[in-house]
Amino acid sequence: MVSVIEENSPLGVLHFNASHTMTHRHMVLVFHDSASIDCVSQRNDVTYEWHFNRSLRLPPNVHSNGRSLKIGIMTGAEVGNYTCIAYSHGLATSASVWVSVKEVRAHVSQMTTSLAHPVTAHQFNVVCHVVGYPEPTISWSFTDPMGQTIVPPGVSHPTPNKVHIQSFQPSLHSGTWTCMVRNYLGVDQKSIRI
Template sequence: MKVLGRYPPNVKQIAHYLIIQNITIGDTGYYTCSAKNRAGLDIKTVHVLVNATNPTLVAPVIIASSDVIVNLDTEAVIVCNVTGYPTPDIKWVYDHDKNISTVLISGGSLRIPNATSEASGLYTCIASNDAGSAKAFVFLYVVHGSIPPRVAPVITTSPHVIVNYYTEAEIICNVTGFPTPHITWEYDQIMKGLTVLISGGTLPIPNATNEASGLYTCIASNDAGSAKAFVRLEVVHDPSYIFSPPEPFSGSAGVSQNISCKVSGHPQPTITWKFTSFTRQTSVLPAHTLFENGEVLEISNLQESGIISCKAINEFGKDEASAHVIVHHDSAVFG
């Protein structure tokens, strides 16, 4: 037995073995072994690939199909070519809970033999390794008869959206086109990393604050072309303001009385009440119940006169109002 070709200096043949000492990346190559006797000759080739001691991790990068359109009962192939180190794991997710017969083929692509109308939908190729992960979205259309013409995206949207602080903002990007356009969003010209592939292209922003204000760009694209639309989001706030303060009250001891303190502001102000007695050092409220988010105070069994105060506060300001409460105690009559 011998090995064809010249040995590198660190390679030795001992009997039927080839020994590679102090192996380096330079030893990468094809090693061919031949064996010969009177009965004949046989040759085998082995590929030796030497990785670096500490190879650089590379996050997955996906090159996927654009939308795929096939006729009913024909084969559909959704391409998802993935690179990265270590070799990424590939998983496919289908947007409907249906039992679709699929076959994962070389390189991570997906093959669907005899595609039916149930196979139509959004497919997500997910690649991951120790360095990170990536996703690609492909819409599969299974059509009966002639394939419809491709139509470039057309966007309809409102150019200005105003919402209150800490409420949910929805930026809507209505898109038409065929195949179904892919929709991505940019925020102040910076990619937010959010890809929207749902009908209508609604971008939800929960608990909107000043940080969410700015210019959003809806970008729609398909095989026929692309389009952009710009939407400016304004998140508004108002300091606390008491527009209907408590009113003075005069009545007999022991009665119950409702006192209101109507406020406005965004975010919704928090309301606190205080009672200051004319006759003793206390600011503790008498027995009471709060209604309407604290805007209505019901005092039960009122026994002393004083000042009732309400304070409204949010993170942008505060307001305070007060009113006098006069309690009359009927004098006892003796016969």
């Protein structure tokens, strides 16, 4: 745990213990990372309350339990100012930490395929595993063995990073599937031959 000491207060010194490095009350997380922050007072009879950007409503992936705050998965919606307010016998003090996301160039880490029902339905998925922040945009292209780049029939996109072939037909769906990703930091692509 990394400890960041806050200023003296009526409740004594308030500080943070965090799972990641903090610099000047600022924590930078990698996209899809998780983290924890504990707010600690020197006194024993303290109750704690967490605010996000001056609101009691925390983002969906963030949960508090007394002095502990857990960020389950960093998606970008969790970027902001987290304030711990400590109460004891009519006294209150607070300390804040700004949590942000490290910007990462768009990158395709891998391409995978799957057959959901290989014998009966021949349903086939091609999945593009993407990293990057801001979250990259994803585009797909298909090139058949003759070099044509038309999208064959029977193809859907249940999610931006997945191509679903409802009824795999080698004459229609065999070829090269390419996934291209981009954010303002860069562009990347990978292909898989089916």
